[in-house]
Amino acid sequence: MKKAKGLVFFVIALLILGLAYTAFFGVYTWYGATENTIIRGVKSLLTGIDLGQTAQVIPTPEADDETETTAENLTTDRDIIEGRLSNLGYTSLDLEVDVTNNQIVLTLPLTGDYEVYQIKSDLESVCGKGYLTVRNGDDTDDNGSPTGDIIVSSDDVLGALAGRTTSDQEPAIQVVLDDDGTSALYSATYQMSDDTLSIWMDDTELTAYTIDEAISNGRVVITNDSLTMDDASAMAYKINLGPMSFGFTYDNIVELSSASASNLQNILLVIGCALALICILLILAYRLSGVIISLALILESAFSVIMFTSYFPVFSPKYVTISGVFGMVLLGLITVSLGIWQAERIKHGFSDKTSFDTTIKGGLKGMSAAAADGFIVVGITAFFTIAAFGTSNYHLDWFQSILEWMNVVPGGYSIYPLAFILLYGLLIDMLVVLLVQRAMTNTLSSINAFKKPFLFGGKKDVVL
Amino acid sequence: MSYYKKAKLCAVICAAIVVIAAVLVLTIGLPEKAPFSDSTVLTVKCADIPFDYSALDTELATATDLPYTVAAGQEITGEYEAASVTFDGTGFTSVNAQDLVSTLGASYSVLSFNTTTGRDAGGLIMFLVFIGVTTLLIAGIYLAFRYGLKTALSSFVPALAAVGGALITLIAIGGGISYSLATAVIGSLAIALFFSALAFGQARELHESKHVREHDEVADATGAALMQKNIKIGIAAVILFGTTAALGFILSITALIDTAFPLLAGTLIGLFGAQFCAVPLCMNWQVDADTAAIKKANTKKPAKKPAKKPAKKPAKKSSKAPAKGAKTPAKKPVKKPDKKSDSKPVGTKSKIKK
Numbered sequence: 001m002k003k004a005k006g007l008v009f010f011v012i013a014l015l016i017l018g019l020a021y022t023a024f025f026g027v028y029t030w031y032g033a034t035e036n037t038i039i040r041g042v043k044s045l046l047t048g049i050d051l052g053q054t055a056q057v058i059p060t061p062e063a064d065d066e067t068e069t070t071a072e073n074l075t076t077d078r079d080i081i082e083g084r085l086s087n088l089g090y091t092s093l094d095l096e097v098d099v100t101n102n103q104i105v106l107t108l109p110l111t112g113d114y115e116v117y118q119i120k121s122d123l124e125s126v127c128g129k130g131y132l133t134v135r136n137g138d139d140t141d142d143n144g145s146p147t148g149d150i151i152v153s154s155d156d157v158l159g160a161l162a163g164r165t166t167s168d169q170e171p172a173i174q175v176v177l178d179d180d181g182t183s184a185l186y187s188a189t190y191q192m193s194d195d196t197l198s199i200w201m202d203d204t205e206l207t208a209y210t211i212d213e214a215i216s217n218g219r220v221v222i223t224n225d226s227l228t229m230d231d232a233s234a235m236a237y238k239i240n241l242g243p244m245s246f247g248f249t250y251d252n253i254v255e256l257s258s259a260s261a262s263n264l265q266n267i268l269l270v271i272g273c274a275l276a277l278i279c280i281l282l283i284l285a286y287r288l289s290g291v292i293i294s295l296a297l298i299l300e301s302a303f304s305v306i307m308f309t310s311y312f313p314v315f316s317p318k319y320v321t322i323s324g325v326f327g328m329v330l331l332g333l334i335t336v337s338l339g340i341w342q343a344e345r346i347k348h349g350f351s352d353k354t355s356f357d358t359t360i361k362g363g364l365k366g367m368s369a370a371a372a373d374g375f376i377v378v379g380i381t382a383f384f385t386i387a388a389f390g391t392s393n394y395h396l397d398w399f400q401s402i403l404e405w406m407n408v409v410p411g412g413y414s415i416y417p418l419a420f421i422l423l424y425g426l427l428i429d430m431l432v433v434l435l436v437q438r439a440m441t442n443t444l445s446s447i448n449a450f451k452k453p454f455l456f457g458g459k460k461d462v463v464l
Numbered sequence: 465m466s467y468y469k470k471a472k473l474c475a476v477i478c479a480a481i482v483v484i485a486a487v488l489v490l491t492i493g494l495p496e497k498a499p500f501s502d503s504t505v506l507t508v509k510c511a512d513i514p515f516d517y518s519a520l521d522t523e524l525a526t527a528t529d530l531p532y533t534v535a536a537g538q539e540i541t542g543e544y545e546a547a548s549v550t551f552d553g554t555g556f557t558s559v560n561a562q563d564l565v566s567t568l569g570a571s572y573s574v575l576s577f578n579t580t581t582g583r584d585a586g587g588l589i590m591f592l593v594f595i596g597v598t599t600l601l602i603a604g605i606y607l608a609f610r611y612g613l614k615t616a617l618s619s620f621v622p623a624l625a626a627v628g629g630a631l632i633t634l635i636a637i638g639g640g641i642s643y644s645l646a647t648a649v650i651g652s653l654a655i656a657l658f659f660s661a662l663a664f665g666q667a668r669e670l671h672e673s674k675h676v677r678e679h680d681e682v683a684d685a686t687g688a689a690l691m692q693k694n695i696k697i698g699i700a701a702v703i704l705f706g707t708t709a710a711l712g713f714i715l716s717i718t719a720l721i722d723t724a725f726p727l728l729a730g731t732l733i734g735l736f737g738a739q740f741c742a743v744p745l746c747m748n749w750q751v752d753a754d755t756a757a758i759k760k761a762n763t764k765k766p767a768k769k770p771a772k773k774p775a776k777k778p779a780k781k782s783s784k785a786p787a788k789g790a791k792t793p794a795k796k797p798v799k800k801p802d803k804k805s806d807s808k809p810v811g812t813k814s815k816i817k818k
Binding site for chain 1: 499503505507535536537538539540541546548575576577578579580581582583594595598599602603606607610643644646647650651653654655657658659660661662664665666668669689692693696697699700701703704705707708711715717719720723724727731
């Protein structure tokens with residue numbers, strides 16, 4: 001039984017090394033010249049605009065718009081574009097307003113294998129005005145613009161929710177109207193008999209219905225055959241952001257590589273070397289305890305990478321910015337600190353001349369509460385940071401609304417990776433330190449061959 | 465020097481760091497850096513021939529004194545080559561841009577020229593203040609719940625000093641209001657609170673152990689126990705942040721330098737501040753509270769029941785009250801029958817009967 005317990009350490013160690021290998025190097029297969037990703041590694045990390053290749057676009061308000069171009073309008077529209085792009089997964093971007101030329105300077109991150117059509121499609125979807133209209137009929141003019149009378153518009157919308165229809169369970173968006181919109185819709189549909197009611201986003205028809213009874217609940221549902229759940233969520237989010245003052249156009253997309261581009265892998269490699277140096281020093285200082293801390297550090301580092309690569313291709317990866325790199329470094333430091341604490345406690349215990357097993361248990365016992373306290377206080381900081389700096393489509397929208405009500409203006413998305421890795425990384429780190437590291441120490445110390453204080457950081461002459 | 469005197473000295477140093485940081489921020493001020501500063505973005509298009517970046521660099525050096533960065537690139541479909549030049553500030557005009565491009569040759573033209581307004585730095589500052597206040601409030605409540613109010617308050621000293629230290633370092637290396645500032649400040653605050661919580665845990669454990677019981681002994685023992693660990697943690701922090709800063713120099717990524725050094729300063733202040741300041745400080749306050757409680761008990765008791773119990777109990781209790789900074793008579797490490805009931809967590813309210 002004891003032998004089996006001892007073997008557990010090696011099983012854990014192998015699992016950690018296996019996970020780390022796949023997390024760092026990924027698993028890729030080649031089919032001819034095409035590389036298929038099975039598991040994403042470091043080379044699949046998405047690089048933020050401060051570390052990698054970018055695309056520069058200059059959106060300009062559409063010429064035929066009658067709305068006056070002011071700095072305020074441009075700033076509001078900048079924020080809406082930022083929100084729309086963040087909803088498309090661009091959590092690292094930069095948008096600056098040029099009030100002299102009435103333009104916005106947009107910098108987007110580019111991945112190594114980007115597709116031009118994808119970039120253009122994303123830009124098309126965010127540059128439109130985003131004005132929602134519910135119209136009588138679904139006729140269009142020669143340009144494809146809707147000509148039916150507007151019954152309700154974005155101005156009458158309270159909010160939108162993505163979900164599924166009750167009848168067919170099809171993805172759908174439910175648009176909730178305010179009192180004015182509700183009564184306008186009721187009045188219009190009351191007079192309809194087998195007439196068409198259509199819903200448009202700018203010049204794109206989203207859905208059309210034949211109306212045979214009045215709509216009195218102030219809700220309209222958008223659904224069509226091609227709508228997926230993701231599309232529905234994105235559309236609901238876009239409606240909730242509200243329309244922009246103008247639609248925007250752009251002429252060029254310029255791909256840029258700054259002097260510091262493509263260095264994320266190099267930065268992570270060098271930081272990995274620094275962590276390796278720390279591991280060597282810890283192994284020299286604490287012997288087997290150092291090996292355990294090193295394995296915990298490898299595991300934590302692997303999870304740090306996994307959080308950004310999302311490991312399996314079915315999950316969306318996230319952009320790594322400089323603040324994200326520092327989040328990784330801070331988590332590494334926290335793991336090292338707790339490892340040193342545990343190793344020192346065991347080392348110190350040997351000087352009390354208690355039995356080997358008691359010393360190991362004593363070293364592990366009592367540390368959990370302090371470590372948990374540490375994790376909780378850092379978690380509190382990370383929570384408020386993610387609430388404050390989180391992207392608009394983050395689950396803490398309600399919290400940002402409170403902040404906006406308090407007139408606290410958003411600081412930007414670049415800090416999001418730091419908050420993200422601190423909050424979620426801490427939860428993982430807690431498991432690594434309080435569970436895996438302890439399990440490794442327990443199991444390794446149960447092997448008779450290793451029951452020597454010296455191997456766990458004690459002095460050579462200590463005999464228990 | 466007694467541990468409490470060291471703690472007081474450390475608290476003064478921490479307070480001085482905060483004051484210096486505040487004075488520096490208010491007097492010298494933090495310059496706004498991208499994306500919070502106004503800047504000019506010039507994109508130069510080059511058709512037909514390969515882009516001559518060295519010529520662009522030469523012309524830029526003569527055309528302006530403003531700091532600038534050049535990013536090489538091309539139209540996304542590869543139709544032509546282009547370079548984007550970002551100037552810090554708005555001194556470079558569209559006329560300058562046209563002049564610059566004309567000197568480069570006929571194949572070159574201005575693709576776009578934009579003068580951008582920096583983001584609202586006040587928003588970032590408000591957010592940082594919000595994060596700081598709410599974190600200290602909620603983390604303070606949590607620590608107060610776990611260790612007592614005074615202990616929680618004492619954790620604020622190294623936490624604020626860590627933030628102050630990060631700010632001073634940022635000013636010293638020429639940083640400004642940027643995302644690097646936010647990262648360094650948030651990271652320093654978080655890590656300082658983390659080390660404080662660990663230190664309180666260590667102090668509580670030593671307090672509950674059989675060897676040390678009184679506050680000053682706990683402070684001594686905690687300090688000694690923490691020192692062994694903190695030196696190693698400090699070395700690890702220097703290696704990690706030092707490497708990151710070195711990378712910043714090698715790869716010319718200013719944000720890495722602007723974050724690594726302040727974060728290192730904040731981490732070290734938080735680490736040793738918790739050891740030298742937070743733990744002994746909370747115990748010092750606790751000693752004062754205990755002494756006050758005992759004094760109160762001694763003055764009240766005879767008045768309450770003068771006849772029944774003459775002087776025996778108060779005298780016994782008062783002998784337990786430790787003088788500030790003085791060692792109490794050494795207790796033999798005799799095992800008590802009920803260890804738990806005898807122990808008292810650090811910072812919790814005194815159980816001395818009134």
